[in-house]
Amino acid sequence: MLSEKIALRLFASRLKSIARFEQYPEVVQSEQLKSLVETAKDTEWGRKYKYGEIRNYDDFVSRVPISDYEHIHPYIRRMMEGEDNILWPEKVQWFAQSSGTTNGKSKFIPVTPSSLQKCHYRGGKDVVSTYLNNVPESRLFSGKALVLGGSHKPVAHNEFVKKGDLSAILIQNINPLANLYRTPSKKIILMDEWEAKLEAICKHTINKNVTSLSGVPSWFLVLIKKILEYTGKHHLTDIWPNLEVFFHGGVSFKPYEEQYKNLIPSSKMRYLETYNASEGFFSLQNDFNDPSMLLLLDYGIFYEFIPIEELQSENPKTYPLESVETGRNYAVVMSSNNGLWRYKIGDTVMFTNKNPFKIVVTGRTRNFINAFGEELMVDNAERAILKACEKTRSIVREYTVAPVYMSQEMKGRHQWLIEFTTLPTSLEDFALQLDNALKELNSDYEAKRYKNITLEMPEITVSKPNLFYEWLESKGKLGGQHKIPRLSNNREIMDSLQHFASGKNFF
Numbered sequence: 001m002l003s004e005k006i007a008l009r010l011f012a013s014r015l016k017s018i019a020r021f022e023q024y025p026e027v028v029q030s031e032q033l034k035s036l037v038e039t040a041k042d043t044e045w046g047r048k049y050k051y052g053e054i055r056n057y058d059d060f061v062s063r064v065p066i067s068d069y070e071h072i073h074p075y076i077r078r079m080m081e082g083e084d085n086i087l088w089p090e091k092v093q094w095f096a097q098s099s100g101t102t103n104g105k106s107k108f109i110p111v112t113p114s115s116l117q118k119c120h121y122r123g124g125k126d127v128v129s130t131y132l133n134n135v136p137e138s139r140l141f142s143g144k145a146l147v148l149g150g151s152h153k154p155v156a157h158n159e160f161v162k163k164g165d166l167s168a169i170l171i172q173n174i175n176p177l178a179n180l181y182r183t184p185s186k187k188i189i190l191m192d193e194w195e196a197k198l199e200a201i202c203k204h205t206i207n208k209n210v211t212s213l214s215g216v217p218s219w220f221l222v223l224i225k226k227i228l229e230y231t232g233k234h235h236l237t238d239i240w241p242n243l244e245v246f247f248h249g250g251v252s253f254k255p256y257e258e259q260y261k262n263l264i265p266s267s268k269m270r271y272l273e274t275y276n277a278s279e280g281f282f283s284l285q286n287d288f289n290d291p292s293m294l295l296l297l298d299y300g301i302f303y304e305f306i307p308i309e310e311l312q313s314e315n316p317k318t319y320p321l322e323s324v325e326t327g328r329n330y331a332v333v334m335s336s337n338n339g340l341w342r343y344k345i346g347d348t349v350m351f352t353n354k355n356p357f358k359i360v361v362t363g364r365t366r367n368f369i370n371a372f373g374e375e376l377m378v379d380n381a382e383r384a385i386l387k388a389c390e391k392t393r394s395i396v397r398e399y400t401v402a403p404v405y406m407s408q409e410m411k412g413r414h415q416w417l418i419e420f421t422t423l424p425t426s427l428e429d430f431a432l433q434l435d436n437a438l439k440e441l442n443s444d445y446e447a448k449r450y451k452n453i454t455l456e457m458p459e460i461t462v463s464k465p466n467l468f469y470e471w472l473e474s475k476g477k478l479g480g481q482h483k484i485p486r487l488s489n490n491r492e493i494m495d496s497l498q499h500f501a502s503g504k505n506f507f
Contacts, residue, residue: 011129082160087339115338123281148215216250300337305330371403384437392424402494
């Protein structure tokens with residue numbers, strides 16, 4: 001079996017590459033742009049925007065428009081019908097399906113051979129190499145990695161291509177040797193039916209020596225509780241005493257951290273965040289004492305950033321990596337080896353450091369509340385929830401927030417629909433602590449709350465257990481990488497949840 005020391009030697013070249021882009025970020029990003037443009041110059045997209053004439057970043061910006069999925073979808077549709085050399089010169093046989101939660105529409109992101117090997121799989125290798133470099137005493141490879149993937153296994157879209165969750169595509173294409181260190185089997189991980197999958201995972205993993213976990217915190221928590229219920233144990237370490245790390249991503253870990261520490265009471269347990277989306281593997285946490293993540297610069301991705309306040313303008317200005325500022329919210333724009341060009345991925349980030357470049361994910365460009373000028377971001381909400389829970393000794397399992405608009409009788413406010421694992425003694429005190437935390441974290445919110453001039457106190461509505469999961473299940477989106485929408489600038493999601501809850505007696 002592979003030892004940790006041998007693994008580190010195998011990954012040594014990646015550690016050197018990471019050190020290089022940490023030291024020379026602008027050079028590496030310039031190399032990425034040049035390589036991408038040169039590779040794609042003879043594609044239909046490349047010919048349309050005259051990639052052969054692009055010599056530098058200014059040329060690139062002047063020729064290529066900023067795009068979103070609606071703009072690029074006609075090209076992707078043709079690729080899915082078997083046409084080649086449209087956005088990228090490689091033959092594309094896989095498309096990652098990424099869907100919303102309020103309707104049935106799906107995005108299909110090309111997964112090219114280059115993006116598979118040089119981005120997604122490279123990210124997985126870098127996570128392991130970084131971890132082992134930080135934890136020389138690790139026994140990671142003495143046991144198995146329990147990976148909880150998506151709920152849509154790859155299926156044939158037509159005779160030309162297959163589609164499915166990114167995690168399922170990665171599992172389907174991974175080197176067979178990696179399966180020696182994974183549990184459960186590929187057959188179980190790729191099961192469609194969520195509850196049957198959980199049952200199968202329990203049966204096939206409780207007697208394994210699991211040393212690491214990988215997945216989305218919210219869904220993994222469901223699995224952990226299922227395993228504890230199945231075995232009659234109180235702590236996960238009673239089942240897997242050698243468990244040492246949880247590689248997590250997809251949603252913020254903050255609301256779940258206390259629950260994990262209660263269920264895994266081990267001083268050697270570590271938590272490492274990654275930022276891996278259908279569009280690409282973007283960053284990883286390389287320091288356990290710093291929650292921000294290192295931006296990965298040599299993955300075949302060229303980055304640009306739009307200040308969040310300029311996002312809605314007709315021609316927003318983009319900034320390359322060297323021009324960003326710390327402490328400012330940006331929408332991420334990427335050009336990459338999966339054929340997405342100057343593409344807004346829909347996420348917002350904030351830089352915490354420029355030497356090296358490190359980020360925190362602050363939310364979604366469509367996942368915020370600015371109904372009253374408060375500009376409340378997901379990061380604000382996550383931190384405020386955490387502070388309110390600490391102050392009131394409560395635990396939040398899931399939540400969503402929406403505005404309650406002003407009327408003639410009353411001012412506006414935010415409605416928080418919360419499913420608690422542990423209820424606070426006083427909901428009024430929880431609301432007060434939440435409000436105070438939001439004021440500390442967001443000066444715009446604080447200004448709107450001043451003497452209740454614009455915003456009233458937050459309204460807390462408590463749901464019965466499992467509302468959010470049953471709501472997702474009703475939409476065919478239970479399990480895997482589907483996420484509960486945290487903040488909405490309208491009441492569509494909140495009203496949908498409340499309508500569903502009223503029919504199910506969830507209040």
